[in-house]
Amino acid sequence: MVERWQWSEAYGFSWEGHVFPLGKYALLKDRLLKELAVPQEEIGRPDPLDRETLLLGHTAEYLDRLEAMTAFPEQGWYEFEAPCSREVLDGFYAMAAGTVAAIEAGMARKGFAANLGGGFHHAFPWKGEGFCAINDIVVGLRSAHERLGLGKAVVLDLDVHQGNGTARAFEDDNWAFTCSIHQQNNYPVKQRSDLDIGLEDEAADDIYLEALDQALDVCVAQKPELCLYVAGADPYVEDKLGGLNLSLEGFRERDQKVFNAFLREGVPVVAVLAGGYAEKEEDVVEIHFQMIREGIQIEKEAKASQGDGR
Numbered sequence: 515m516v517e518r519w520q521w522s523e524a525y526g527f528s529w530e531g532h533v534f535p536l537g538k539y540a541l542l543k544d545r546l547l548k549e550l551a552v553p554q555e556e557i558g559r560p561d562p563l564d565r566e567t568l569l570l571g572h573t574a575e576y577l578d579r580l581e582a583m584t585a586f587p588e589q590g591w592y593e594f595e596a597p598c599s600r601e602v603l604d605g606f607y608a609m610a611a612g613t614v615a616a617i618e619a620g621m622a623r624k625g626f627a628a629n630l631g632g633g634f635h636h637a638f639p640w641k642g643e644g645f646c647a648i649n650d651i652v653v654g655l656r657s658a659h660e661r662l663g664l665g666k667a668v669v670l671d672l673d674v675h676q677g678n679g680t681a682r683a684f685e686d687d688n689w690a691f692t693c694s695i696h697q698q699n700n701y702p703v704k705q706r707s708d709l710d711i712g713l714e715d716e717a718a719d720d721i722y723l724e725a726l727d728q729a730l731d732v733c734v735a736q737k738p739e740l741c742l743y744v745a746g747a748d749p750y751v752e753d754k755l756g757g758l759n760l761s762l763e764g765f766r767e768r769d770q771k772v773f774n775a776f777l778r779e780g781v782p783v784v785a786v787l788a789g790g791y792a793e794k795e796e797d798v799v800e801i802h803f804q805m806i807r808e809g810i811q812i813e814k815e816a817k818a819s820q821g822d823g824r
């Protein structure tokens with residue numbers, strides 16, 4: 515069976531001087547091993563994804579352009595607003611493979627699984643954007659839809675930035691329901707998700723969690739076979755790129771609401787990490803860590819109450 519957690523050294527590529535903290539992936543993996551006693555063998559090491567699978571989410575022309583690395587070579591930065599190199603591309607391909615595998619794991623165990631990376635929701639089928647070269651969410655879900663028979667899926671995107679690339683990629687797909695709760699007055703130019711809730715600047719725990727309750731009612735009513743949870747850490751009050759004011763306790767409640775809503779209904783939840791730009795990198799890791807911890811705990815409780823004590 516495919517491993518429940520997915521992580522690779524390739525996730526930690528070097529983006530020197532960039533605001534995106536790539537060290538968070540290894541730090542999170544280490545905390546799972548040490549503090550949650552996750553066995554090493556439960557952590558899969560995805561190899562970079564093959565082109566055939568990448569084509570499920572991107573055009574051949576875009577993939578060729580990525581490989582050629584021809585955009586903006588004079589600055590050494592690429593069209594997705596970050597430096598590009600062989601190492602960077604392989605990192606993105608590995609993270610997409612991690613999301614493909616995590617979805618397979620979540621479906622197989624009918625519970626909680628996660629890619630300890632991924633969540634690059636600003637990449638469109640035909641272009642990169644933001645800090646996103648490959649949209650692992652789209653590639654992963656399409657792969658499961660076409661190859662594993664996944665029916666209705668909900669993408670619940672709680673990153674502070676709207677999941678514009680994902681919304682656009684799935685706009686004509688009835689089997690994929692996209693929901694995004696984000697800060698309205700922030701990057702990016704908005705696309706239309708199936709459900710968008712744009713929050714005012716500085717919205718804090720109460721407002722955020724109320725919006726989440728509304729969104730979860732709509733998402734659960736879709737009767738999905740799987741929830742792909744884009745568990746961004748950047749609605750955090752200390753975030754440099756986000757303007758919402760969620761506290762660490764607010765994140766814990768957020769994650770509990772998400773896991774309770776789906777796992778207790780027997781709907782698998784597969785998490786990807788997405789953004790997080792707190793002043794302190796350890797805060798970003800803590801937000802992701804408590805998400806994983808809550809998911810493990812609530813899956814355990816849900817399975818016990820469903821008479822399946824695995």
Ligand SMILES: [Zn+2]
Pocket residue numbers: 673674675746748788789790
């Ligand atoms: Zn973000």
